[in-house]
Amino acid sequence: xxxxxxxxxxxxxxxxxxxxxxxxxxxxxxxxxxxxxxxxxxxxxxxxxxxxxxxxxxxxxxxxxxxxxxxxxxxxxxxxxxxxxxxxxxxxxxxxxxxxxxxxxxxxxxxx
Amino acid sequence: xxxxxxxxxxxxxxxxxxxxxxxxxxxxxxxxxxxxxxxxxxxxxxxxxxxxxxxxxxxxxxxxxxxxxxxxxxxxxxxxxxxxxxxxxxxxxxxxxxxxxxxxxxxxxxxxxxxxxxxxxxxxxxxxxxxxxxxxxxxxxxxxxxxxxxxxxxxxxxxxxxxxxxxxxxxxxxxxxxxxxxxxxxxxxxxxxxxxxxxxxxxxxxxxxxxxxxxxxxxxxxxxxxxxxxxxxxxxxxxxxxxxxxxxxxxxxxxxxxxxxxxxxxxxxxxxxxxxxxxxxxxxxxxxxxxxxxxxxxxxxxxxxxxxxxxxxxxxxxxxxxxxxxxxxxxxxxxxxxxxxxxxxxxxxxxxxxxxxxxxxxxxxxxxxxxxxxxxxxxxxxxxxxxxxxxxxxxxxxxxxxxxxxxxxxxxxxxxxxxxxxxxxxxxxxxxxxxxxxxxxxxxxxxxxxxxxxxxxxxxxxxxxxxxxxxxxxxxxxxxxxxxxxxxxxxxxxxxxxxxxxxxxxxxxxxxxxxxxxxxxxxxxxxxxxxxxxxxxxxxxxxxxxxxxxxxxxxxxxxxxxxxxxxxxxxxxxxxxxxxxxxxxxxxxxxxxxxxxxxxxxxxxxxxxxxxxxxxxxxxxxxxxxxxxxxxxxxxxxxxxxxxxxxxxxxxxxxxxxxxxxxxxxxxxxxxxxxxxxxxxxxxxxxxxxxxxxxxxxxxxxxxxxxxxxxxxxxxxxxxxxxxxxxxxxxxxxxxxxxxxxxxxxxxxxxxxxxxxxxxxxxxxxxxxxxxxxxxxxxxxxxxxxxxxxxxxxxxxxxxxxxxxxxxxxxxxxxxxxxxxxxxxxxxxxxxxxxxxxxxxxxxxxxxxxxxxxxxxxxxxxxxxxxxxxxxxxxxxxxxxxx
Numbered sequence: 001x002x003x004x005x006x007x008x009x010x011x012x013x014x015x016x017x018x019x020x021x022x023x024x025x026x027x028x029x030x031x032x033x034x035x036x037x038x039x040x041x042x043x044x045x046x047x048x049x050x051x052x053x054x055x056x057x058x059x060x061x062x063x064x065x066x067x068x069x070x071x072x073x074x075x076x077x078x079x080x081x082x083x084x085x086x087x088x089x090x091x092x093x094x095x096x097x098x099x100x101x102x103x104x105x106x107x108x109x110x111x112x
Numbered sequence: 113x114x115x116x117x118x119x120x121x122x123x124x125x126x127x128x129x130x131x132x133x134x135x136x137x138x139x140x141x142x143x144x145x146x147x148x149x150x151x152x153x154x155x156x157x158x159x160x161x162x163x164x165x166x167x168x169x170x171x172x173x174x175x176x177x178x179x180x181x182x183x184x185x186x187x188x189x190x191x192x193x194x195x196x197x198x199x200x201x202x203x204x205x206x207x208x209x210x211x212x213x214x215x216x217x218x219x220x221x222x223x224x225x226x227x228x229x230x231x232x233x234x235x236x237x238x239x240x241x242x243x244x245x246x247x248x249x250x251x252x253x254x255x256x257x258x259x260x261x262x263x264x265x266x267x268x269x270x271x272x273x274x275x276x277x278x279x280x281x282x283x284x285x286x287x288x289x290x291x292x293x294x295x296x297x298x299x300x301x302x303x304x305x306x307x308x309x310x311x312x313x314x315x316x317x318x319x320x321x322x323x324x325x326x327x328x329x330x331x332x333x334x335x336x337x338x339x340x341x342x343x344x345x346x347x348x349x350x351x352x353x354x355x356x357x358x359x360x361x362x363x364x365x366x367x368x369x370x371x372x373x374x375x376x377x378x379x380x381x382x383x384x385x386x387x388x389x390x391x392x393x394x395x396x397x398x399x400x401x402x403x404x405x406x407x408x409x410x411x412x413x414x415x416x417x418x419x420x421x422x423x424x425x426x427x428x429x430x431x432x433x434x435x436x437x438x439x440x441x442x443x444x445x446x447x448x449x450x451x452x453x454x455x456x457x458x459x460x461x462x463x464x465x466x467x468x469x470x471x472x473x474x475x476x477x478x479x480x481x482x483x484x485x486x487x488x489x490x491x492x493x494x495x496x497x498x499x500x501x502x503x504x505x506x507x508x509x510x511x512x513x514x515x516x517x518x519x520x521x522x523x524x525x526x527x528x529x530x531x532x533x534x535x536x537x538x539x540x541x542x543x544x545x546x547x548x549x550x551x552x553x554x555x556x557x558x559x560x561x562x563x564x565x566x567x568x569x570x571x572x573x574x575x576x577x578x579x580x581x582x583x584x585x586x587x588x589x590x591x592x593x594x595x596x597x598x599x600x601x602x603x604x605x606x607x608x609x610x611x612x613x614x615x616x617x618x619x620x621x622x623x624x625x626x627x628x629x630x631x632x633x634x635x636x637x638x639x640x641x642x643x644x645x646x647x648x649x650x651x652x653x654x655x656x657x658x659x660x661x662x663x664x665x666x667x668x669x670x671x672x673x674x675x676x677x678x679x680x681x682x683x684x685x686x687x688x689x690x691x692x693x694x695x696x697x698x699x700x701x702x703x704x705x706x707x708x709x710x711x712x713x714x715x716x717x718x719x720x721x722x723x724x725x726x727x728x729x730x731x732x733x734x735x736x737x738x739x740x741x742x743x744x745x746x747x748x749x750x751x752x753x754x755x756x757x758x759x760x761x762x763x764x765x766x767x768x769x770x771x772x773x774x775x776x777x778x779x780x781x782x783x784x785x786x787x788x789x790x791x792x793x794x795x796x797x798x799x800x801x802x803x804x805x806x807x808x809x810x811x812x813x814x815x816x817x818x819x820x821x822x823x824x825x826x827x828x829x830x831x832x833x834x835x836x837x838x839x840x841x842x843x844x845x846x847x848x849x850x851x852x853x854x855x856x857x858x859x860x861x862x863x864x865x866x867x868x869x870x871x872x873x874x875x876x877x878x879x880x881x882x883x884x885x886x887x888x889x890x891x892x893x894x895x896x897x898x899x900x901x902x903x904x905x906x907x908x909x910x911x912x913x914x915x916x917x918x919x920x921x922x923x924x925x926x927x928x929x930x931x932x933x934x935x936x937x938x939x940x941x942x943x944x945x946x947x948x949x950x951x952x953x954x955x956x957x958x959x960x961x962x963x964x965x966x967x968x969x970x971x972x973x974x975x976x977x978x979x980x981x982x983x984x985x986x987x988x989x990x991x992x993x994x995x
Contacts, residue, residue, distance in 0.1 A: 027140050028147040047173035050140050055185045066139075071117045072146055073139045 002042060011044060011052055013094050016079070016087035019062065024078035027053065053077055061086050113153055115146050123149075123163065131176030134183050134194050141170065195529035202530055203537075206502065212890040213498050214538045216883045220491020221542035221578065223879055226550050227484035228574050234477045237383045237459035241321040243418055246283075247455040248425060250275070250415040250432070251464060256706060257445045260720055265414065265464040267450065269398060269407045271436065272313075272415040278435055281423035286319040286416045287394070288312040290386075290468050295364040296664060296849070297390075299349045305849050306345065308389040309364070316391055317377070319418065326356055327375025333393035340375030340391045362392065363847075365664055385458045386468055408439045411448075412466070416455065425452045476869065483876045486627050488578070490880055493620040494887035495534070495586045500617055501894045531587025539579050557871045589616065618927055621891070624884040625968055626931035626938075631877040632964035633939035634946075637956055638870045641947060642863060644800075644954035650859075651795030652698065653735040656827060657855035658688075658834065659697050660820040660841065663848045670845065672814045674750045678844045679727065679820065687836040688822035690733035694726035695818045698734075698797050699859040708808070710766055711778040711785065719765055722797065722805045725812035731757075731792065733821050740771035741790030750813040755787045760794045762806035799862035800952040821855065881968070885975050888924065893979035896920060904988035916984045921976050928972055932965035 018033055019025060025033070027049060034044050056062045061083035065076045079087060115123075124142050132138045145166045152162035170178060183191055203210040238244055252267040272285035289311040297306045313319075317329035317340070324332060325343065332340050339360070346355040358373045371392060380387040397403060419425060432450040440448060453462060460474040660678075663671045670677050682691040696702040702722040709717055728744045730736075739760070749755045758766070758774065768774040771791040779786050794804045824833040838850045896903070903916055911919075940961060947953045 026143060028144040031144075045172070046144065046169040047178055050137055050144075051178070051182045051185055053140070054136065054182050058186055058190065069143070070114060071120045072143055074143050075136075075140055 007042060010094070011048060012056065013090045014042075014044070015049075015052065015056070016061070016083065016090050019077065019079045020084060020087040024065070024076040026074050026076050030077075056083070113150055115150055115153075115159075119149075119159055120146060127175070132179050133198060134179050135197065136194075137179060137182045145170075192529070195526055196533055198526060199530035199533040203534065208893070209498065209502060209890060210534065212886050213495055213534055214541065216494040216886045217491050217535065217538035218541035218545060219879060219883055220488045220494075221538060221582075222545035222549065223876065224484040224488045224578065225542060225546045225575060226553055227480050229546075229550065229571065230554065231477055231481050231484075232570060232574070233383060234460060234472050237472075238385055238455050240381055240384065241455070244455050246419050246421065246423075247319075248417055248419065248452040249455060249458060250417065251451050251453050251462075252411045253449040253451070254411070255447045255449060257718060260706065260718065262704075263464045264411055264466045265453075265458075265462065265468070266466045267411045267413060267415050268436070268439075269403065269410070269413045270439070271413075271450075272417065274439070275415075275417065275432065275435060279428060279431065281419050281428050282417045283420050284315065284319055284418045286313045286316055288316070288386075288414045288416075289394070289412065290414060291364055292466075293365065293661075293664060294849070294851070295362050295390075296847070297349070298361040298363075299358065302349075304348060305851075306362075306390060308387060309362070309392065310386075310388045310390070311392045311394045311397065312388075313394050317375070319416065320386075322380055322388075323378035325376045325378060332375035333391060334395060335372075335374070336393060336395045337369060337371050338374040338393045338395075339371040340377055341373060342377055342379045342389045344379050345389045346373070346376050362390075363664065383459075385471065408436075408441075414468070417452075425454075428452065473865070476865070480872065483631075483872070486631075487876060487880055487883070488582070490624050490627060490883050490887075492582055492586045493624050494883060494890075495531075496589055497617050497620050497887055498890045498894075499531070499586070500589065501891055528584075528587045532583045535579060535583040535586070539575070543575075553875065557868050557875070617891075621888070621924070622927050622931040622934070624880075624887065624931075625928050625972070626935040628877070628881045628884050629932050629935040629964045629968055630939040630942070631873065631880050632967065633936070633961055634942060635870070635873045635877045636960065636964065637939075637943040637947070638866065638873055640954060640956055640960075641950065642866055642870055645863065645950065645952060646860065648796075648800055648952060650698075651736070651793055654698065654855045654859055656824050657733070658822045658824055658837070658852050659855050659858070660822065660837070661851040661853075662693075662816065662818045662820065663845050666845065666848070671817055674746060674813050676727065676817060676820075678841065679729070681840045681844055682820075682822060682837060683729075685836070685840055687833060687840060688824055690729055690821075690823040692727055692729040692733040692821045693812060693817040693819070694724060694730055694821065695812060695816065696724045696797075697819045697821055697855060698795075699799070699855070699862055700819070702797065702807070705781070705808075707782055708766070709780050711780050713780075715767070716765065719806070721762055721765075722807040724797075724807065724809050725815055726809050727812050730809070730821075733823055734795070736795055737793040739791045739793050741775035741788070743790060744811040746811070749789070749811045753781075753784070753786060753810050755789045755811065757790045757792050757809040758788055759792050759804070759807045759809075761804055762808055763788075763791050765806045799859070801862065801866075801950050803951040881971065885971055888972050889975045889979065892920075892924070892976040896979045896983040900983050900986070903984055904986075907984070907988045913981060913984045917977055917980050920980045921973055924972060924976055925969065928965070928969055932968070936961055936965070 014034060015030060018030060022033070031044050031046065031049060034042055053062065057064055057077070060080055062077045063080050065078070067074045067076060120142065123145055124138070127138050127141055127145075132141060145163070148166035149159065149162040152165060153159060157165070173181075183194060186194070241247065249265065250267050250271060251263065251265055253261050253263040255261040269287065272287045276282040276285045291309040291311075294305040294307050295309045297304045312333065314334040315330070316322075317324045317327075317332055324340065327340060332338070339362070341349075341355070349355070349360065350358060355373045355376055360371050360373065362369045362371055369392070375391075377391075379389075398407070419428065429450070429452045432452075433448075436448060436450060458471065460472050460477060462471050463473070666672070676693045679691045679693050682688045702724045704720050705723050706720040707717055708719070708721055709715060728746050728749075731738060731743050741757075744750075744755065744757070756779075760771075763771060763774040766774070766779060768777070774788050774791050777788055779788060792809070796804060797807065798805075822837060824830060824837075834852070841848075841850045899920070903920075906916055906919075943956070
């Protein structure tokens with residue numbers, strides 16, 4: 001597991017990427033997906049996930065639909081048009097960031 | 113596996129308890145945790161274990177913090193919405209409580225707004241003229257040598273012209289003469305009575321901003337014999353024909369004129385002291401010989417001046433006396449003091465002689481305003497009281513949330529949001545109430561206003577201010593009390609009843625009831641004084657008296673005969689029991705004179721006397737009592753002002769020791785000798801608000817008669833008698849309208865202001881008491897509930913329901929007694945100072961002052977009992993079994 005300081009700035013990018021791949025997801029599902037796809041290396045802290053989701057909804061990046069699941073309400077989040085553009089932008093940005101970090105920290109080239 | 117509904121509900125309510133109050137977030141969390149729990153239970157865990165484990169990751173940060181973080185990143189609209197939603201839930205959770213709160217507040221607000229509308233209306237008089245703030249009316253105070261003065265709204269005709277020629281500060285001036293009676297206007301063969309006719313200088317429509325629809329403001333009444341009339345008057349005379357160029361005849365007391373209509377103006381707004389229906393050109397008026405000779409003798413013209421923006425009215429006012437001194441003859445013994453009166457002040461601050469209409473009284477308006485503020489204070493006191501009281505109930509919730517670390521700011525915000533929500537609902541309800549009750553209430557109180565409130569930005573600004581200020585003031589205290597609870601004390605369940613601002617709460621209750629008691633005393637005092645004044649013997653009999661107004665148009669001068677033709681005809685026909693002509697009737701003005709002394713004496717020269725002309729049947733008609741001497745005889749005493757009747761006060765003011773001494777003695781007026789032929793018993797010529805003044809009654813002879821007083825046979829025959837009398841009138845004076853009034857009601861109309869005052873007071877007293885009781889009911893029910901455990905134990909230990917009632921009421925009774933003790937002397941002083949304006953007043957016995965307090969005590973005892981008894985009757989087992 002990576003320390004959370006390292007991950008902090010990446011949560012929104014991760015969520016955007018996941019949502020662009022999966023159409024619509026609910027909070028718990030997002031958590032699980034992140035855990036699965038990173039082979040347990042990355043865990044979205046539950047305490048941050050929901051404020052981020054609400055903030056993204058507020059900024060118009062995601063929209064929310066309610067579905068009743070038995071007695072409880074499931075809130076599905078999906079990307080809006082702005083969200084899709086933002087997802088692309090964030091991924092590009094992150095790619096460039098990694099390249100820069102590579103150069104800056106003189107890491108071994110990413111490709112073998 | 114799927115969770116059971118009860119388990120989901122458990123999670124839902126536990127999250128709420130733990131501080132996840134934002135609904136959207138809680139929905140997210142419930143679903144998340146349920147999913148997690150389901151997964152864990154599939155792995156074989158018990159529900160509770162799974163739940164606690166699932167909650168762990170969220171607890172790292174703290175649930176209230178998570179809630180707050182989420183709410184804080186929202187934009188303000190969503191944030192406010194979430195607070196308001198929460199407030200609504202709290203409101204609907206305590207239904208009775210909220211209903212009492214909202215009802216009390218909205219009643220107080222509605223009362224306040226209704227009065228504010230009225231006050232705004234009263235202060236808006238004459239402000240519709242764009243230059244209203246620089247316009248002044250010149251008034252004249254004529255002071256006699258003895259110091260007696262006569263302050264009139266009118267002044268001398270040339271004054272405006274002379275003043276504006278002399279002083280550059282005066283930009284423009286306008287003079288007008290206001291006809292104080294109906295004119296008769298004829299068009300073709302139709303005749304109309306026309307009120308509100310004025311004669312004005314040609315620049316009237318430039319000087320004032322009455323809206324001229326047809327005609328040029330500069331020239332419309334420039335020519336001799338032209339007239340501008342209001343739309344409604346034009347409609348009356350000419351239907352839908354074009355009025356311009358039409359010729360009408362106008363007859364009034366002094367003039368018969370043929371006028372050409374040259375202009376039409378919109379009907380003047382009601383909030384104007386001057387609302388003319390017809391404006392006749394005053395062109396050439398100054399040159400009429402009679403007017404010319406008397407121009408500096410007759411102070412009967414309104415004079416308005418408009419000052420330059422930089423002019424100082426005080427300086428100008430100081431220069432006026434020297435200006436007029438040169439024109440006025442000094443030998444009259446009268447000095448004239450002229451002053452400038454702001455146009456905007458006329459309606460509320462002016463009560464002079466010869467006003468155009470009886471003006472409003474600023475004291476009345478301010479008093480109403482004070483009552484409005486008091487009512488609002490009572491309503492807000494209720495709110496604060498009930499909210500802090502309820503804070504006890506919520507103390508636990510607050511305590512829990514504080515231990516969980518919810519910060520003070522969030523709590524404050526939430527309580528303020530609640531206060532705003534409650535205030536807002538109350539406001540909405542109040543606006544509806546205002547709509548419904550404004551007209552009803554004002555109509556009941558006999559106040560007429562043109563209501564334009566909903567279109568008036570000032571009205572909305574006023575409402576907004578009251579709302580925001582009220583909501584903030586009424587929320588900060590409960591919010592502060594609530595958020596400063598010490599969680600430990602609260603959670604130990606040791607919250608004393610006094611907590612939550614007991615001192616403030618007691619003070620507020622005391623203030624509410626103090627105000628209620630004072631208002632009740634005042635209401636009773638007003639009622640009592642009115643009853644007293646109306647029930648005292650007047651020294652005359654005014655029942656079944658009809659007064660017909662004297663003639664206006666009398667080309668043949670028939671009414672000036674010594675033997676009045678109308679009195680003769682009515683007496684002969686027997687349509688009235690008595691008939692008498694006079695120039696004043698009780699309740700209307702008499703002229704006043706001084707310089708009356710006993711023959712050969714100088715003593716008492718400056719004292720004044722009311723002077724009235726009447727015919728020989730006056731005493732009989734009014735059933736006055738002749739104490740000594742004799743009545744006039746038309747045949748022998750008709751030479752005006754050589755013989756008089758005096759009343760008792762006049763006789764004693766003249767220094768006679770007995771009535772007999774007065775009879776046949778001679779008094780002197782400016783070298784003229786007058787014989788006193790009889791003494792009449794004092795009667796109330798004016799209402800009991802003023803003293804009975806010394807009065808001289810002289811035979812009216814061939815002088816103008818203002819009134820005919822007729823005694824009709826009986827109240828049952830009013831209609832038929834009046835019809836017959838009208839026939840007699842038409843036969844005598846065919847050109848004159850038959851205008852009459854009943855003397856008893858016109859005499860009573862002198863108390864109009866007091867009656868209005870009484871009604872307004874009654875309404876607000878009832879309202880204040882009602883709102884106060886509403887609050888008391890809420891408070892009592894709350895406290896009874898809080899102490900239900902104590903009540904249960906006391907019952908088990910043998911207390912009776914009565915004993916418990918006394919125990920619980922005593923707290924309130926003490927407060928009410930205290931507020932009574934403070935309110936009584938204040939009310940006493942208030943009542944005394946109000947009563948001092950009346951010459952005849954009834955003193956209220958001291959014990960009557962105690963009755964309102966007793967009434968309040970009884971009402972509040974009943975209010976408290978309803979709740980307390982309900983709790984006290986519950987079987988103690990029901991209460992105690994839960995502990």
